[in-house]
Amino acid sequence: MKFRKKLFANIGYTGKMIVLMWQNDKMYLFYMLLDIIAYSSLPFISMYLVQQSIQMLEAGAEFRLYVPVVLGFIAAYCAMSCLHNYLNYKRDLHANVISFRLYQNLFEKTLSIDYEMLLDKDIQEKKELAHKIIVNNQFSQIVNNFHNFISKVIVLVGLIAVLSQIDFWILIITLAIVVVNTAVARYRNKFRRAIDVDLNPLQRRVMYFFNIGSSFSFIKEIKTYKMEKELLSRYSAIQSDICKGLDKTIHLSLAGYIIANVMNLLLDGVAYTYLGFRVLVSKTMSIANFSMFLNAIYNFNSAVGTIIGTFENMSANGRYLQDYFDFMALKTMRDKAGNELRALPESKSYSFAFDNVSYRYPHQENYALRNVSFVIEPNEKIAIVGENGAGKTTLTLLLMRMVEPTEGRILLNGVDIREYDESEYRNLFSTVFQDYKLFSFTIQDNITALSNVNASRMESAINRSGIRKKISALDKGAHTYIDKLYDNDGVVLSGGESQRLAIARALYKGAPIYVLDEPTAALDPRMENEIYMKFRDITEEKTTFYITHRLASTHFCDRIIVLKDGEIEEIGSHSELMHSDGYYAELYNMQAQYYYEKS
Incomplete structure (x- = not known):
């Protein structure tokens, strides 16, 4: 039953592998x-070369006849071997193309x-396992296995x-030895993926430590707070756990190789x-056939073992191939919505209504x-x-349709936002996130968000965001790269400069709805006031x-x-909330007292 299940699974994997090859590089x-044809012919050419050569030598054939045959x-062997090497070379080249396209598919799917799905640890695991088809070269291994x-x-x-010409029992003995070797290999492979899955979270943490070591922001924190020793200690602990997992794999492999070597020596004996008995005692086999059948037994052993x-x-x-397909098959909100979506209202004014909205993050009870x-x-x-943890960021994510309400609904101009295409809906927003990110591309790329450049609009965004002075001081201006990834002459911006650039990006888009999440947190008071006025x-x-x-x-809201x-x-204007002397007034007065004390 298990064999049948595995057989059908392998047929399915093979079909998917062929589909991937057909889709990405025919x-x-x-x-x-x-x-496959060229490689399969090599053992037979080699086997019959030895047999015919010895047979002609035993028969005392003339040298002029011997040489052309040999x-x-x-x-023939050289031609097929060269053809095999050439085809292998072409396969390697095209395998790179397929790997690049698979990575592109995964990158596109991730984008x-x-x-909300990316917040789910299980989805993260699926994504990382899917990437192993490329990172661990699993696709090439799958194709080579099929080949x-x-x-x-x-x-x-x-x-x-060939072997049926000598004795049925020699086939049985050879097959029995191969089955033992295979059983050991099967046991070893059974645990290899389990160990790999267990190591996956640890390897993710190792990559996090590598990212820490390559980030300017983290390095500043590490040096300031002397975290080097503790970070190395934690990294070593993770590596120790990984080594334990790798030790299990190595021990399984060592035991398997020892058993395989013993069984192969038994087959030699x-x-x-048996063949020596046929040549020396029963006189039923020639030396030429002895060499051919011996070669055939070894090739039989190798072929059955390989199969x-x-x-x-x-x-x-x-299963790694299945991981890839499982991840690629994940349904997004757009997939679930289908084609029955409304067009966005043709309006320059938009109203919103939160109707009894509740939200709970994946795998969270509260x-x-x-x-x-x-x-x-x-x-x-x-x-x-x-205050922190009150739900401000969650409300923003719901408004932006980054996550869907667990309960209730959000309306845009009276229509549930889930009835609109999420990409078109999100295009209504210009946003500065609290944890905004700048890309290691040019300043222009960051302002335009990689869209077509409108020079006058970009200049306006630069001026209004207060980043003009910084950009003008750079030799390459807006074409300067951020950080050093692409260009050693790239600029490392301060926190305030980075935030102004993020604001410039929002201003350049000029969408009808603005969402500004702590947009001036890194700015000095003068620049903050100027930005808010603008x-x-x-x-x-x-x-x-x-x-x-x-x-x-x-105040101006x-x-x-x-x-x-x-x-x-509470909900109300600043004056209304201060007059009611509730929670808002308490928070406001708590902040205000620091300014009063300073005065």
């Missing part, structure tokens, strides 16, 4: 099939996958025809003894937001405030959301939504 499939076999399997099946059919071994490897490695309801009128300026003018006829800890920056422990505590 020539690879062509070269592989030709190589050279003919050698030439298209929902933000070797088919080649050896062809060889095996021919060898059975049986083959030499069973590659069958097991196809099953083990095929809600990050609970029963949140409010309405935002077109062109309204809204501040969202609260934002007030820029967003005059736009719906705008400000997420902030600095309550002094909420129409209303303030105050969050506490994932629920709405």
Whole structure:
């Protein structure tokens, strides 16, 4: 039953492998099939070369007849060997093409996958296992297993025809030895993937440490707080756990190789003894046939071992192929929505309504937001405030449709936002995230978000964000790379400069809705005030959301939504909330007292 299940699984893996080759590079499939034919012919040419050579020597054939036969076999072997090497070379070239395309497919899938899915540890595991088809060269191993399997099946059919001429029992003995070797290999392969899966989280942590060591921001923190020793200690602990897992793999391999060597020595003894008996005692075999049958037994042993071994490897490695397909088959919000989506309203003004919205992060029991309801009128300026963990970022993610409500719904102009195409919906927003990221591309690339450049719009964004002075001081201006990844002359921006560049990106897009999550956290008070004054003018006829800890920056907002422990505590204007003397007034006065004391 298990064999049948594995057989059908391998057939499925083989089908998927062929589909991948056909989709990504058809020539690879062509070269592989030709190589199978060339590779399968080599054992027979070698075997008959020895047999014919010895037979002619035993018969005392003339040298002029001997040489053409031997050279003919050698030439045939050389031609097929060269053809095999050439086809192998072409396969390697095209395998690189397939690997690049597989990586591109994975990268594209990762970019298209929902933000909420990326928060899920299980999805992260799927992504990392899928990448092993490239990182660990699993696809090449799967293809090579298929190549070797088919080649050896062809060889095996021919060898059975040859060995059937001597004795049925020699086949049985050889097959029994191969089965023992295969059973050991099967046991070894059974645990290899399990160990690999166990090591995967540890390897992810190792990569995190590598990323720490290559990040300017982390290096500053490490040196300032003298974290080197403790980081090395934690890294060593992880490496120690990885080494334990690798030790298990090595011990399994060592035991398997020892048993295989013992069984192969046993086969040598049986083959030499039996064939020697036929030549020396029963006189039923010539020396030429002795050499041919001995060669055939070794090739039979190799062919059966390879067939069973590659069958097991196809099953083990095929799971990595399955990991790739499982990840690529993950359904995103866009996939689930289908084609029945509304067109966005043709309007310059947008209203929002949160209707009893609750949200819980994947695999979490507690809600990050609970029963949140409010309405935002077109062109309204809204501040969202609260202490850390109150739910401000979660509310922003829901608004941006990075995550979907666990309960309730969010309406845009009276329509559930899930009825719109998520990409088109998100295009309504210009956003500065609290944890904004700049790419190691040029300043221009970062401002335009890799879109077509509108020079006048970019200049306006640079001026309004307050980054003009910095860019003008650079030799390459907006064409200067950020960091040193692409160019040693790249610029390392300060925190304030980086934030102004992120603001410039939002201004360049100029969408009808702005979401600004702590947009001035890294700016000095003068620049912060200047930016807020500019934002007030820029967003005059736009719906705008400000997420902030600095309550002094909420004065110019129409209303303030105050969050506490994932629920709405208060809603109103600054003056209304101060007059009610509630939670907002308490937070505001707590911040204000520091300024009073300083004064």
